[in-house]
Amino acid sequence: SQTIHQWPATLVQPVGSPLSLECTVEGTSNPNLYWYRQAAGRGLQLLFYSVGIGQISSEVPQNLSASRPQDRQFILSSKKLLLSDSGFYLCAWSVGLAGYNEQFFGPGTRLTVL
Amino acid sequence: AQTVTQSQPEMSVQEAETVTLSCTYDTSESDYYLFWYKQPPSRQMILVIRQEAYKQQNATENRFSVNFQKAAKSFSLKISDSQLGDAAMYFCAYTPVGAGSYQLTFGKGTKLSVIP
Numbered sequence: 001s002q003t004i005h006q007w008p009a010t011l012v013q014p015v016g017s018p019l020s021l022e023c024t025v026e027g028t029s030n031p032n033l034y035w036y037r038q039a040a041g042r043g044l045q046l047l048f049y050s051v052g053i054g055q056i057s058s059e060v061p062q063n064l065s066a067s068r069p070q071d072r073q074f075i076l077s078s079k080k081l082l083l084s085d086s087g088f089y090l091c092a093w094s095v096g097l098a099g100y101n102e103q104f105f106g107p108g109t110r111l112t113v114l
Numbered sequence: 115a116q117t118v119t120q121s122q123p124e125m126s127v128q129e130a131e132t133v134t135l136s137c138t139y140d141t142s143e144s145d146y147y148l149f150w151y152k153q154p155p156s157r158q159m160i161l162v163i164r165q166e167a168y169k170q171q172n173a174t175e176n177r178f179s180v181n182f183q184k185a186a187k188s189f190s191l192k193i194s195d196s197q198l199g200d201a202a203m204y205f206c207a208y209t210p211v212g213a214g215s216y217q218l219t220f221g222k223g224t225k226l227s228v229i230p
Contacts, residue, residue: 032216034216041222042222043118043205043220043221043223044205044218044220045220046217046218049216049217051216059217088157090159092159094216102161102164103161103218105159105160106158107156107157107158108157108158
């Protein structure tokens with residue numbers, strides 16, 4: 001069966017510090033991978049998606065970047081965190097790009113920037 | 115641009131009763147998919163039910179069913195025989211059909227409380 005992992009589960013970082021959040025998927029090959037941010041009182045906002053190793057598409061220009069060094073690994077990074085980067089970050093995967101394919105979400109990372 | 119609106123930030127239902135969560139959307143596409151996702155306090159999102167706009171028949175999954183009104187661009191979720199485990203945030207989501215469809219557009223969510 002497929003599983004998706006995210007770590008860390010929670011993170012508190014000072015403004016201006018770097019960030020690295022990791023997501024890994026097990027039990028599937030060539031997944032499409034996604035990073036979402038969920039701010040308080042708002043829905044999920046797609047930040048990045050990837051259809052393959054080294055292929056990253058950005059939906060929202062911002063202080064964050066993403067990388068996919070391996071087929072089932074997706075990393076969200078920042079060189080210098082801003083207060084506005086605080087939120088709940090969710091990684092997700094799906095098979096294929098067709099809309100009907102379900103996206104499976106990870107447990108999320110709660111990021112607080114102070 | 116597509117938008118998804120959930121006009122009920124919070125709702126409550128008595129255990130064993132029925133509740134309906136509302137969702138409207140705006141799109142110029144003729145075919146698309148609609149979803150309801152559930153996010154319980156553990157925060158892991160799970161898919162509850164999905165509907166393809168091309169299909170007129172309303173989707174059902176056990177106690178969960180939808181009322182899909184394409185002309186009105188409405189997609190409500192009905193939960194029958196509500197259980198304590200149904201307490202969660204519920205998000206309505208949309209994506210267009212096609213090779214380029216990858217992005218789920220989410221509403222802001224409805225927090226459902228179940229009263230014992």
